[in-house]
Amino acid sequence: MSRSPLPYNPKILELFRNPKNLGRMDDATVSAVAGNPSCGDMITFYLKIDDEKEVIEKASFESYGCAANIATSSILTEMVKGKRLEEAWQTSWKTVANEVGGLPTVKFHCGILAVGALRRAIRQYYRIKEKKPEWLPEEQTFEEKQALEEEKLAEMLSKRLGIFESEE
């Protein structure tokens, strides 16, 4: 296990201390989870969507993870609020990282996971509506693939490392 120094910038610290749009949304149109507890990195994204305009009326999140995870999730809810789903879809993890003032290299995956959760929620929305807009790619995007890989990797590691000899 390597440990790198983590000089989080002031914006991340501020969002960690005072996250915006935090918490479960009871009237959400759709929600999606990325990551899992064994990754030590998990985000739930809730979206309330105006069906007619296909606009995100509000977004909120819940997070299990480090300060970068909390900060990127929080800022992403701010970034997509009021946006059309097509616009929101275009948000990449790099824009999220820039918006929080930059992420330490080892924390890039936190921004990726946040975008992964958002895109899963958007896909889920169209699945429920049984619609397929032209701009929505058939194939999984980079962030979605990375989220999936992270989940699989944690599952694999936890199987490999989690073998504990029970006391007979």
Place this chain on the structure above:
Amino acid sequence: MVESVRELIRAHANIEKEVYLDIENSSPVPEEIVNEMLPYFNKRAYGNPTLTHKLGWEAYETIILSAKKVGEHVGVESPEEINFTPGETEANNLAILGVCLSRRNDGKKIVVSEIEPLNVVNVCKMLENYGFKVEKVPVDRDGFIKIERLKEKVDKNTVFASFSLVNNEIGTVQPIKEVFKTVKDINTNTIFHVDLSDAYGRIPFDVKKVPVELATISSYKILGPRGIGALYVKEGLKIERILEGQIGTQKLWPGVENTPAIVGFAKASELAFKNFENNINHMKKLRDRLIDGIINNIDETLLNGPAGDKRSPDNINISFLKCEGESLTIELSLKGVYVSSGSACTRRVLQPSHVLTAIGRRFEEAHGSILMKVTRYHSMDDIEYVLKVLPEAVNRLRKIYGSMGE
């Protein structure tokens, strides 16, 4: 980057009290130890101990007397058997590599437990690349070595065995005499190394009672300075140097001796063993108050490692479920409580501590683990302050966790 760190430090401007419990990773050096060291930088004994002038002879005398002071608490009489190294990491490296290199033709097996520190685990991993086979003995749910499994792992090809008396993360005190006897009964030629880094000054050990060939002693973990440690090497043991250069008084480690640090290490030893019983009882009282205060007042918490007398007097390791470790260290830091977490989010997948997974903790239990160590300098007020701020910190992070989509 440095500007960001300055901001992080500034965010701590209004904290009411500070309690440093991250002794595992680095420690403050008490004033009386610093004062003992100061003259050795420029007033006396600052010469090279191998040279023929007054300042060199002063250094020589200082180093030998210090080696005596460090060794006497573990039953080592000859200062020649104490080798100062730049720290316990280097001492463990020297013990393992030095012996395995010198005995590479006698056998290729090394036996360790699953919960040895990284300065043992990673060195063993390195030796695997050079044809050695590393046998890891499993531990039970409290971290105790399974003696029956140990018996299966040792054979005539086992050249080296390394076990910690006290585990650095979960404080388990191993029945080291039994472990030693088990290994030697099967193969009397196996060289036995004990890592005392987390035991020295807390759990008694005597090389006359348990005649190991090698023992590592740490300075900073007894509040001495960093940059110094020691390896006890039994007289006559065949061991190779792992670094080369100008050899001085320390036959196994080249370079000019760090006399001020050696003096600080010796002073730290003296203080750790002065009023030993009182100090240990004080630490146990603080430890148990902290453990009970957390387990009884915060839901979904787990004590990692054994409770009671088979736990090191200074160690507190607790998992907080639904609370990620790194976040918790930051949250606590902003309240003036400095601790460390067992997992480090430095990769895409958080790497849980190998010690916690070895005792059967699930990943999500390991990720929320916090390690704290108390010293004789901590007070009950310190502990009560930690118990005051900890529930608020955990609750805030659990609020962010929320229902997690369920």
